[in-house]
Amino acid sequence: MNCIHEREHEEAARLAKENMPAEEDILRLAESFKTICDPSRLKILLALRQGEMCVLHIVDAVGGTQSAVSHQLRLLRTAKIVKARRDGRNIVYALADEHIVAVLELASAHLKCKI
Amino acid sequence: MNCIHEREHEEAARLAKENMPAEEDILRLAESFKTICDPSRLKILLALRQGEMCVLHIVDAVGGTQSAVSHQLRLLRTAKIVKARRDGRNIVYALADEHIVAVLELASAHLKCKI
DNA sequence: ATAATATATGAACAGTTATTCATATATTGA
DNA sequence: TCAATATATGAATAACTGTTCATATATTAT
Numbered sequence: 001m002n003c004i005h006e007r008e009h010e011e012a013a014r015l016a017k018e019n020m021p022a023e024e025d026i027l028r029l030a031e032s033f034k035t036i037c038d039p040s041r042l043k044i045l046l047a048l049r050q051g052e053m054c055v056l057h058i059v060d061a062v063g064g065t066q067s068a069v070s071h072q073l074r075l076l077r078t079a080k081i082v083k084a085r086r087d088g089r090n091i092v093y094a095l096a097d098e099h100i101v102a103v104l105e106l107a108s109a110h111l112k113c114k115i
Numbered sequence: 116m117n118c119i120h121e122r123e124h125e126e127a128a129r130l131a132k133e134n135m136p137a138e139e140d141i142l143r144l145a146e147s148f149k150t151i152c153d154p155s156r157l158k159i160l161l162a163l164r165q166g167e168m169c170v171l172h173i174v175d176a177v178g179g180t181q182s183a184v185s186h187q188l189r190l191l192r193t194a195k196i197v198k199a200r201r202d203g204r205n206i207v208y209a210l211a212d213e214h215i216v217a218v219l220e221l222a223s224a225h226l227k228c229k230i
Numbered sequence: 231a232t233a234a235t236a237t238a239t240g241a242a243c244a245g246t247t248a249t250t251c252a253t254a255t256a257t258t259g260a
Numbered sequence: 261t262c263a264a265t266a267t268a269t270g271a272a273t274a275a276c277t278g279t280t281c282a283t284a285t286a287t288t289a290t
Binding site for chain 3: 266268272275278281283284289290
């Protein structure tokens with residue numbers, strides 16, 4: 001390790017180690033992204049921007065089988081990215097908070113695509 | 116599909132289908148999140164917030180082997196999340212743009228953790 | 231109670247991914 | 261040209277992930 005920018009890079013590396021978040025926080029952050037990195041789950045989140053829906057309406061909105069959507073909803077719910085409440089014989093799903101949509105919009109700005 | 120909120124959910128589902136982004140855009144968005152959902156790659160991005168670094172300094176900052184870091188850097192570079200330039204015998208890596216840091220900060224706000 | 235509807239879940243399979251090890255390529259200095 | 265340094269990469273393996281199929285649970289209406 002003997003690069004031309006020795007000074008600057010060593011300083012950056014030192015600061016990086018000093019300010020590196022706790023392993024636990026990094027893992028939680030990674031888990032969150034893991035949860036929204038699947039196209040099927042992304043579709044569900046994009047659909048829920050239009051308002052809360054029960055499972056079969058989500059299936060109608062995003063396509064796929066009821067089973068697959070249900071499995072994906074469980075992951076989103078466990079990660080607290082969506083919330084669910086029972087309403088009669090339906091379970092109604094909604095986005096957990098507005099951070100989700102903001103993250104999606106920022107990422108799509110990076111990609112220069114409109115979502 | 117005969118739920119108690121028939122009207123509202125049907126309307127939401129209709130809007131969701133109407134406003135669903137192109138499959139291609141969803142896949143690109145998913146790819147981006149897939150790229151930053153790995154703890155090792157997240158660490159690299161968090162480290163690069165302190166400034167550009169060459170590979171061995173990144174290895175020093177985040178730990179792991181040179182080979183593993185190099186593989187991860189290739190994925191980040193392909194996804195245009197980091198950029199690389201040669202400088203003498205070193206390759207200097209930097210965050211591609213500020214969107215990345217903003218996304219990380221928003222997500223960590225959702226998790227109520229400081230990064 | 232029973233049937234119908236809505237949702238969830240376990241197991242299995244196919245496909246993907248991160249790391250390691252060994253090695254290749256590229257640049258510099260002697 | 262040769263040795264040293266920095267970085268990249270192919271192959272192999274182990275672990276993980278999403279979907280499907282079959283079935284279970286829960287709620288409501290008759």
